[in-house]
Amino acid sequence: IIGNLPPKEGRILYMACVDPHLVSGADVVIDSNPKLVESLEKVQTAFLRRLLGLGAYSMRAPLFTELGLIPLSYRRIILALRYVGYLVDPKTSPYARAALEDSYNLYLNSHQGYWMDLALVMSKLRYPVALPGLTGLTPDLCADLAKEVHKSALKHLDGEVQASTRLYLLHDRLEPLKDEAPQKITLILRHYLELVTNPNHRKAITRLLVSQHPLAIERMRYKSRYHRVEVPRDLRVCRFGCREIESVEHALFFCKKKTELVECRRGFVNAMQGFDPTVLTVAPWNATRVLRGLIFRRDTVCQVAKYAYKVFAIFNGEVMVWP
Numbered sequence: 357i358i359g360n361l362p363p364k365e366g367r368i369l370y371m372a373c374v375d376p377h378l379v380s381g382a383d384v385v386i387d388s389n390p391k392l393v394e395s396l397e398k399v400q401t402a403f404l405r406r407l408l409g410l411g412a413y414s415m416r417a418p419l420f421t422e423l424g425l426i427p428l429s430y431r432r433i434i435l436a437l438r439y440v441g442y443l444v445d446p447k448t449s450p451y452a453r454a455a456l457e458d459s460y461n462l463y464l465n466s467h468q469g470y471w472m473d474l475a476l477v478m479s480k481l482r483y484p485v486a487l488p489g490l491t492g493l494t495p496d497l498c499a500d501l502a503k504e505v506h507k508s509a510l511k512h513l514d515g516e517v518q519a520s521t522r523l524y525l526l527h528d529r530l531e532p533l534k535d536e537a538p539q540k541i542t543l544i545l546r547h548y549l550e551l552v553t554n555p556n557h558r559k560a561i562t563r564l565l566v567s568q569h570p571l572a573i574e575r576m577r578y579k580s581r582y583h584r585v586e587v588p589r590d591l592r593v594c595r596f597g598c599r600e601i602e603s604v605e606h607a608l609f610f611c612k613k614k615t616e617l618v619e620c621r622r623g624f625v626n627a628m629q630g631f632d633p634t635v636l637t638v639a640p641w642n643a644t645r646v647l648r649g650l651i652f653r654r655d656t657v658c659q660v661a662k663y664a665y666k667v668f669a670i671f672n673g674e675v676m677v678w679p
């Protein structure tokens with residue numbers, strides 16, 4: 357059921373029905389042992405993968421960058437910092453404040469406790485955030501610290517996307533916003549997840565963007581029961597026998613060995629030429645740029661998604677050529 361839910365509604369459902377279970381107690385129990393939070397993170401990633409229609413081997417960072425959600429470990433630290441902000445508020449019960457001071461004194465004497473755990477998890481982030489001393493800490497400062505942790509999460513996710521060659525279509529992308537100029541945004545519910553309403557087309561464009569499609573360049577990357585070695589990139593050739601690498605660009609723009617594919621492409625190019633005339637003269641050197649240009653536009657993305665769905669179906673209809 358989740359797989360065909362529109363992502364916007366799926367996200368609401370996640371925040372209302374799943375997230376409360378995953379963050380329960382995060383304000384008072386700090387995840388000082390990463391192993392213990394792993395089981396909760398698995399629930400989060402499994403739900404988000406299903407919502408996007410991705411498999412278990414899909415990369416983790418795009419689950420968050422595409423749906424506009426923050427990874428659970430960061431969210432739990434932010435909730436703990438909000439709780440500390442509540443405890444240091446003069447309006448809060450002095451007993452709660454006294455307990456916090458007690459754990460801070462333990463920390464100053466190198467003993468374990470709430471404060472030490474919180475300082476530790478913040479220092480172990482990919483981009484660490486320092487927890488200042490309790491003296492002088494105010495609710496506003498705690499809110500600023502929570503923002504720093506949020507920024508650390510964004511930097512982490514941005515770094516993961518930019519460092520992955522598989523996510524080349526997402527590198528330095530500008531999000532096409534409805535009434536504003538395109539902007540670089542790390543976390544947001546992406547335009548294609550809202551605009552492409554056909555679930556099959558939406559899953560096809562998502563798989564294309566995060567490299568979880570059925571083309572050989574991706575499929576032959578993995579070992580399987582019948583194919584025990586990873587195939588070198590230049591041997592992942594087109595299943596229709598044209599000796600080119602079976603990449604996204606080859607399948608969408610250049611493969612001419614399958615009549616059905618060529619006819620399907622003709623219809624796509626005719627529909628797209630009014631938006632971007634370069635689609636008529638696309639060549640290997642600018643194919644990725646043309647493709648990205650058509651995907652990251654609000655008025656063309658539905659057509660690209662539909663075309664990607666049809667192309668993947670054509671390739672799925674033929675057995676891959678394993679070397």
Ligand SMILES: [Zn+2]
Nearest residue numbers: 594596598611
């Ligand atoms: Zn081909």
